[in-house]
Amino acid sequence: xxxxxxxxxxxxxxxxxxxxxxxxxxxxxxxxxxxxxxxxxxxxxxxxxxxxxxxxxxxxxxxxxxxxxxxxxxxxxxxxxxxxxxxxxxxxxxxxxxxxxxxxxxxxxxxxxxxxxxxxxxxxxxxxxxxxxxxxxxxxxxxxxxxxxxxxxxxxxxxxxxxxxxxxxxxxxxxxxxxxxxxxxxxxxx
Numbered sequence: 001x002x003x004x005x006x007x008x009x010x011x012x013x014x015x016x017x018x019x020x021x022x023x024x025x026x027x028x029x030x031x032x033x034x035x036x037x038x039x040x041x042x043x044x045x046x047x048x049x050x051x052x053x054x055x056x057x058x059x060x061x062x063x064x065x066x067x068x069x070x071x072x073x074x075x076x077x078x079x080x081x082x083x084x085x086x087x088x089x090x091x092x093x094x095x096x097x098x099x100x101x102x103x104x105x106x107x108x109x110x111x112x113x114x115x116x117x118x119x120x121x122x123x124x125x126x127x128x129x130x131x132x133x134x135x136x137x138x139x140x141x142x143x144x145x146x147x148x149x150x151x152x153x154x155x156x157x158x159x160x161x162x163x164x165x166x167x168x169x170x171x172x173x174x175x176x177x178x179x180x181x182x183x184x185x186x187x188x189x190x
Contacts, residue, residue, distance in 0.1 A: 120163025
């Protein structure tokens with residue numbers, strides 16, 4: 001991206017703050033945000049939000065390392081975990097609440113949002129799988145969890161494409177921002 005993508009503008013905020021606000025607005029508590037050492041700008045972007053920052057000492061490693069840092073810092077009495085990359089600013093509190101309700105209603109150990117046959121984020125999984133995520137799936141990440149428990153995965157139909165719309169290039173960001181502006185103007189964001 002040529003710059004920290006989580007600090008790019010999104011609406012009246014940043015990408016990171018927008019995603020954090022969606023999880024907070026969905027009523028999740030605590031909301032843990034995993035950051036690397038020396039991430040002062042990311043920390044500043046979250047100022048005033050009741051999130052708990054967790055440091056990943058190896059932010060250049062695989063994403064599973066960040067997931068493990070968050071799980072290790074999470075309350076031991078949690079019922080389930082919602083895990084998402086922070087570059088999905090199209091996520092909304094309403095969508096996350098719907099996914100959580102779907103997780104309870106569908107009755108599986110793992111729930112994943114699906115849009116037009118493609119799986120996205122956030123991924124919800126039962127707390128009983130925490131130890132497994134902390135000790136397995138190196139090199140494959142949470143995809144390994146989905147494969148190991150394929151019979152226990154439930155797919156929740158997402159109301160739009162936002163669970164899939166992360167961005168890794170300036171073009172991805174421009175497309176996502178255009179979709180968001182269209183949706184805000186009352187058009188179809190798809």
